[in-house]
Structure formats: structure tokens, C-alpha cells
Amino acid sequence: MTQRLRSRARPLWLIDLDNTLHDASHRIMAEINQRMTHYVAQSLDLDLAAASALREQYWHRYGATLLGLVRHHGIAAADFLSKTHPQPEELPGMISHVPGLAPKLRRLGGERWLLTNAPRGYTMALLRQLGIQRSFHRVVCIEDMWALGRLQPKPANWLWRSLIRQSGRPAHWLTLVDDSPENLQAAHRSGLRTVRLWASPSLIARTRRQGRPAVVRRPSYVRHQVNSLASLARWA
Numbered sequence: 001m002t003q004r005l006r007s008r009a010r011p012l013w014l015i016d017l018d019n020t021l022h023d024a025s026h027r028i029m030a031e032i033n034q035r036m037t038h039y040v041a042q043s044l045d046l047d048l049a050a051a052s053a054l055r056e057q058y059w060h061r062y063g064a065t066l067l068g069l070v071r072h073h074g075i076a077a078a079d080f081l082s083k084t085h086p087q088p089e090e091l092p093g094m095i096s097h098v099p100g101l102a103p104k105l106r107r108l109g110g111e112r113w114l115l116t117n118a119p120r121g122y123t124m125a126l127l128r129q130l131g132i133q134r135s136f137h138r139v140v141c142i143e144d145m146w147a148l149g150r151l152q153p154k155p156a157n158w159l160w161r162s163l164i165r166q167s168g169r170p171a172h173w174l175t176l177v178d179d180s181p182e183n184l185q186a187a188h189r190s191g192l193r194t195v196r197l198w199a200s201p202s203l204i205a206r207t208r209r210q211g212r213p214a215v216v217r218r219p220s221y222v223r224h225q226v227n228s229l230a231s232l233a234r235w236a
Contacts, residue, residue, distance in 0.1 A: 010109070010110040010111050011109065011110035011111070011169075011173050011174075011175065012110060012111045012112075012113065012167050012169055012173060012174045012175070013108050013110060013111065013112045013113070013175050013177060014113050014115040014140075014163065014174060014175065014176045014177065014187075014192075015105075015112060015113070015114055015115060015136075015177045016114075016115060016116060016176075016177060016178040016179060016180070016183070016197075017114060017116035017118055017123060017126065018116070018118065019179045019197070020177060020178060020179050020197045020229075021098070021101065021130065021132070021229070022095060022096060022097070022098055022101075022126070022130055023096040023098075026094070026095070026096035027093075027094045027095075027096075028086065028091075028094045028095070031086060031094065032084055032085060032086070033055075035083065035084040035085075036055050036065055036084045037051045037052045037055055038051070039080060039083055039084055040052075040054055040055050040065075040069070043069075043073070043075060044073060054068075063153070063154065063155045063156070063182055063183075064117055064151075064153055064154075066080055066081070066142075066151065067151060067153075070150070070151065071150075077142075077151060081118075081119040081122075081142065082119065082121070085118060085119055085121075085122040086122065087121075087122075087125075088121070088122075088125035088128075091125055091126060091129050092129060095126070095129055095130065097130065098130065098229065100230075101130055101131065101132050101135075101229065102131055102132050102134075102135050104229045104230055104232075104233045105132060105135040105136075105229070105233075106135065107233040107236065108232070108233060108236050109236055111137045112135065112136050112137055113136060113137060113138040113139070113140055113163075114127070114136045114138070114139045114140065115140045115154070115163075115176070116140070116141055116142070117141075117142050117145075117153040117154050118141060118142060119141060119142055119143065120139070120141040120142075120143050123139060123141050124139070127139070140163075145159055147162065154178075154180070154182075154183045154186070155180070155182045155183045155185070155186035155187070156186075157186060157189075157190065160186065160187055160190035160192060161190065164190070164191075164192075170191075171190060171191030171192055172191055172192070172193060174192045174193065175192065175193040175194065175195060175223075176192050176193070176194050176195070177195045177197060177232065178194075178195075178196065178197070179196065179197050179198065181196075181219070184196055184221055184222055185219075185221045188221035188222070188223075189221075193223050194221060194222050194223050194224075195222070195223065195224045195225070195226060195232060195235075196218070196222045196224075196225045196226070197226060197227070197228070197229070197232070198216055198225055198226075198227065
């Protein structure tokens with residue numbers, strides 16, 4: 001059996017980056033959201049409150065703020081991505097490290113693809129900082145999600161069909177590991193298995209401080225729900 005056929009006989013894990021492989025809520029997501037708001041304000045001549053509201057509106061409507069900006073305002077995707085994500089030299093002070101992350105990933109049987117709506121420069125720098133740059137057989141970033149002349153990142157239906165086709169596997173051999181309900185629900189509709197990493201440590205701590213329960217019910221579109229990559233490795 002050739003190497004290509006052997007790889008297609010193995011399950012495929014599609015693993016998200018931010019708030020899945022590391023606790024982006026620790027600092028990075030707040031920084032990205034702030035930069036996005038300032039970018040929208042400066043590009044569209046809005047005050048910060050209006051820019052924040054528009055950013056949230058596009059995120060809920062399209063699954064990514066960028067898609068709304070491109071579609072309705074002609075914003076250049078590459079410019080937006082480069083100016084809203086931390087540069088490699090900024091990352092060391094922003095990351096909450098996960099001990100033993102590489103061995104935990106290796107315990108997942110099958111093939112592993114990183115699947116993120118983040119840009120490639122940010123993604124590869126972050127993987128190096130986390131020590132897992134060699135833990136994936138393939139890295140799929142937002143630059144790889146162009147189709148029919150437009151970006152179609154998670155949770156676009158086109159993306160799941162494309163990944164299934166590229167993998168050469170039946171849909172149920174692909175498992176999406178993600179923290180986003182929208183992404184998980186869309187993948188489930190396309191026939192993929194789904195695992196939710198439902199809360200980062202920062203989010204759990206914030207929830208407990210607010211006196212709310214730190215657990216959530218598993219929805220029907222999620223096959224398995226875990227709180228850590230270590231739990232996922234034990235389940236797999």
C-alpha cells in the first residue's frame with residue numbers, strides 16, 4: 001500500500017488553533033479584538049463604539065468580521081489580517097503555555113491538520129512558540145480558504161466539502177476539534193464528527209468568579225465534549 005493510500009486509511013483530525021490548542025482568552029483574543037475595532041474605526045471613519053458594534057455584527061452574520069468588511073467596504077483581506085494579528089516578536093508575552101502539548105497531540109491516532117481562520121504568519125509563529133510546529137501533517141490557514149473569487153473560511157459549507165474531498169476520506173472519518181458552536185454545527189451538518197473544547201481556562205475562571213456554573217450541556221451537534229487536549233487524547 002502506498003504512503004498516500006495508508007494516510008487515507010487513517011482518521012483525520014481537524015484541529016482549531018486559538019482557544020483550542022492554547023488559551024487565547026488569556027490575552028491574545030482581547031488584543032486581536034481591540035486591533036480589529038481600531039482598524040474598522042480608522043478605515044470606515046467611525047468612533048470606537050460604532051466600530052465595535054459593526055465588528056460584532058459582521059462576526060455574527062458571516063462567522064468572521066473580515067468577510068463583512070471585504071463584502072461591504074472593499075477592505076483588503078491581507079492588510080486587515082496583518083494589522084490585526086500580533087507579530088511574531090509580540091507573541092512570547094501573550095501566550096499561556098500548555099505543558100506537554102506536542103506529546104498530547106501525538107497521542108491522537110491518525111493524521112492531524114491544523115485548521116484556523118488566522119493568517120499564516122501569525123499561525124506559524126504561534127506554533128513555534130508553543131513548540132508544536134512539527135505536530136501537524138498540514139496547516140490550513142485563512143489564505144488557503146479562497147474559492148470562487150472570495151474567502152470562505154470556517155464555518156462556510158464550501159470549506160467542509162473541500163476538506164472532505166482533499167482528504168480522500170468519507171466525511172465521518174474527519175473530526176473537527178473546535179471551541180466555536182458555529183463551526184461545530186456547520187461541520188456536523190456536513191457529516192463530520194465533532195469534538196468541542198468548550199472553554200479555555202481563562203473563560204472557566206471568569207465564569208466561576210461570576211458565580212455561574214463552569215459546565216455547559218453538550219448540544220446534539222457535538223459528539224464529544226472535553227475541557228482539555230489531555231482529555232481528548234484519553235478519549236481518542
